[in-house]
Amino acid sequence: MLKVLGRATSVNVQKVMWLIDELGLQAERFDIGGRHGGNQDPEYLAKNPMGLIPVLEDGDYVIWESQAIMRYLLEAYGGDPWLPSDIKVRGQAHQWMDWYLTVMHPPMTTIYFQLIRATEETKDDAALAAAKEKAAQYWTVLDKHLANQPFLTGDTLNMGDIPCGCSAYRWHTLVPEGPDLPNLKAWWDRLNVRPAYKKNIMLPFE
Ligand SMILES: N[C@@H](CCC(=O)N[C@@H](CS)C(=O)NCC(=O)O)C(=O)O
Structure with a gap:
């Protein structure tokens, strides 16, 4: 299952979670960042050296930057209308x-x-x-x-x-x-x- 690392109240996490729900994908989200912390831990920094949220994990594949994550999800699992074919x-x-x-x-x-x-x-x-x-x-x-x-x-x-x-x-x-x-x-x-x-x-x- 897809994993999203990042607290729900981050606008950058929200972009990803909104898209995931519109595409009907299953994802588990983990509270990281803000008052939850964890985003400066070595394990997290190995996934995103910027120490920022969100990170997406799709199996062994790791990607960060919210809009790059959106584009990856759309290319991998989306299509019209969310990723316009025109x-x-x-x-x-x-x-x-x-x-x-x-x-x-x-x-x-x-x-x-x-x-x-x-x-x-x-x-x-x-x-x-x-x-x-x-x-x-x-x-x-x-x-x-x-x-x-x-x-x-x-x-x-x-x-x-x-x-x-x-x-x-x-x-x-x-x-x-x-x-x-x-x-x-x-x-x-x-x-x-x-x-x-x-x-x-x-x-x-x-
Ligand atoms: N350009 C990055 C920005 C990421 C970013 O600034 N995330 C903020 C939350 S919106 C963050 O990680 N802040 C530290 C924290 O929440 O602890 C993206 O779009 O993913």
């Missing part, structure tokens, strides 16, 4: 996955850490305000993109929606005062009714 649609799905990682993830991480994890020593109101402004700018890009289509690459939900989709829960929950973005909200409402989304993404923050 290469132009697939290209755009990759585009939105990469956009999430390089553009949206940094300000969303600052927002999360400042609102959920910051202590008196690490609290930084200016950094939080700047991250909210940046993230709002990027979510507005997505809102405009979604004006005439239900999902990020068109009519069908696929891998391209997953990274931003995980983050959309945090945006709507943690920054309710954000700008009115009706197309983004309608897209998120299409995701947040899915059993696999509710189970893996809509979890308490820690």
Whole structure:
């Protein structure tokens, strides 16, 4: 059986677990990282020298980096619609996955850490305000993109929606005062009714 190493509350673990459930795969998940620790143990570092979660084990095969794991699972066990067979649609799905990682993830991480994890020593109101402004700018890009289509690459939900989709829960929950973005909200409402989304993404923050 597939093994996912990483706590359920990590957004990077969530991408993988949401996909696993949508694909109907069986996987065992292990609580590692955060308050559970274990990700700096030599045994774990032998699997992922970065000491970060998630790691996927498929038999003897080990892979880390959440979106590389998603791509591996899709190539090994997926197919249309989650891995679009149309290469132009697939290209755009990759585009939105990469956009999430390089553009949206940094300000969303600052927002999360400042609102959920910051202590008196690490609290930084200016950094939080700047991250909210940046993230709002990027979510507005997505809102405009979604004006005439239900999902990020068109009519069908696929891998391209997953990274931003995980983050959309945090945006709507943690920054309710954000700008009115009706197309983004309608897209998120299409995701947040899915059993696999509710189970893996809509979890308490820690
Ligand atoms: N680019 C990596 C980032 C992995 C990452 O930063 N994971 C965080 C959790 S979201 C982590 O391992 N933090 C340490 C911990 O949870 O103890 C990926 O997408 O997998």
